[in-house]
Amino acid sequence: MSEPSFVRRFLPELDSGESTFLAAFFRSETVGGLLALAAAAVALVWANSPWASSYDALLHLFIGPLDVEHWAADGALTLFFFVAGLELKRELVVGSLRRPADAAVPVAAACFGVAVPALIYLVVNLGPDGEPGGWAIPSATDIAFALAVLAVVGSNLPTSLRLFLLTLAVVDDLIVIVIIAVFFTSTLHLGALALAVAAFAAYAFGQHRRWRTPLFYVPVALLAWWCVHESGIHATIAGVVLGLLTRVRPDPSEERSPAERLEHRLSPASASIAVPFFALMSAGVPLQGGGALLDSPVVLGVVAGLVLGKPVGVLAGTWLVTRFTRAELNEDLAWRDLVGVAVLAGIGFTVSLLVAELTFEGDLRDAAKTAVLAGSVLSAVVGALVLGHRDRFHATR
Structure with a gap:
């Protein structure tokens, strides 16, 4: 039976050339995610070893106008956000976000995936000992880590599922970038x-x-x-703005646009150098306090926001759009596939660590970072289990 003309598929077929571009992009992000994971592990071991003082000394070593810690957060991540800006501009102009009807589901999923974790964090931190200022920490999704987990366990999953995760993460990044620009600018030098x-x-x-x-x-x-x-x-906003100002439509005399050329050249450096360097300089938190951390509203709010809030928000946004509009899932996707991706969205890591650094200082910052790492690892493990099961299902179809 032919499909009714008024039905809009959840994610359309990829345009010509899009599959090749995304394949290369997913490979670079996957490698970057694994390298960042290794860097984070090194940082954790180093910061909790007898040589912890050398790690702290490295963080505060000045090179030119900034110390190493700020070169990582303000410098290396600017490259990461520049590439994110290129991705966003490309998606808005020639990619999956250029058609509002096609973009409605992942955009709604991203919006709810930002709002629900923030609300959960605020609920947990409403008491007298709470720290409501950290509401933005569990709102971010780390695209490199999420795609790395998806690549490892989901070789047989539909390509449209990867495109959904990519679109979701790009929109998520945009929202969190706006949050950083609006809520973390205390003084402005005109x-x-x-x-x-x-x-x-x-x-x-x-x-x-x-x-x-x-x-x-x-x-x-x-x-x-x-x-x-x-x-x-925050300096990373410069990267986003420059990315959005880059031309994404090629002229007739060009094989590739400036944005595509830059993304091709810079994505490997961003994923394999900039993000792992930030992870190495940011994830080294002293794991002290033991059970006391479990009583911290900051820790509980961040972990609950990432592990519970993210999947609930992503699935709620997806359900609302597919329930009340004409959009529907692709034939090769099932809701159980989306559950796994929604859980992976709880991998906050890079941007969540950045927001934790911007929000808190001292012990609170260490507690928030510890919660980000714990929540991200838990989301990665649960998401891998769910998607691994779905991968075996798709492999037998």
Whole structure:
């Protein structure tokens, strides 16, 4: 029987060339996720070893204007967010987000997947000993880790499921980027911000004029990054803005657009160097306190937000759109497939660790980071078990 014309599939067939691009992207993100996991493990062991003082000394070693810890959070992650900005611009202009009807489900899933963990955290931290300021910590999804787990356990899962996770994570990143820009800017220096805007305008002008030389773009990008840093806005926002200003439609004389060329060149460096470096410099928290951590509202709120809030939010957003609109799941997907991906969305790691650093200091920051690591690992294990079962099911079809 032919399919009614009014039905919109949950995720459409990929456009020509999209499959090859996504295959390369998934490979780089998978490798990056595994490297970041290894870096985080090294950091944890190092920070809890007899040589912990050397780890702390490395964090506070100044190289130029910043110490190593800030080079990781403000420098390395700017590259990560630049690539995220390129991905977002590409999805909005030529990818799965360009058609609102096709994007409705993953966008709704991402929005609910940000809101529900934040609400759960706030509920847990409503008491007198709570710290409601950490509400944004469990709201992020780490695309590299989630795709790495999906690649390891889900070789037979539908490609549309990977596309859903990618779209969900891209929109999730955008929301959390806005949260960082709005809620974590305490002071604003207008002079530096004006210079940053001028640098962004110069970058956009170069894109408009079709200039290709890095001799222009690299100094302009560095100036924009430093001015944003000095303005009081977190420096990673510069990466996002530059990514969004990059042209994604190729001219007739071009085989690939500037965004695709840059993403092809920079994604491996972002996934395999920048993110693991940040993980090494951020995940080294002293695991002290033992049972006392289990009584911490911050720890309970973050873990509950990631492990419970993320899957509940993702599934609720998906159900609402498919229930009250004409969108429906692809024929090769089942709700049980989405349950596994929704659980994987609870892997917060990179961006959650960044938000924890921006939110708290001292022991509270260590507790929040410990909770992020615990919640991310638990989500990864449960998600791997669910998706492993679904992978075996799809392999026998």
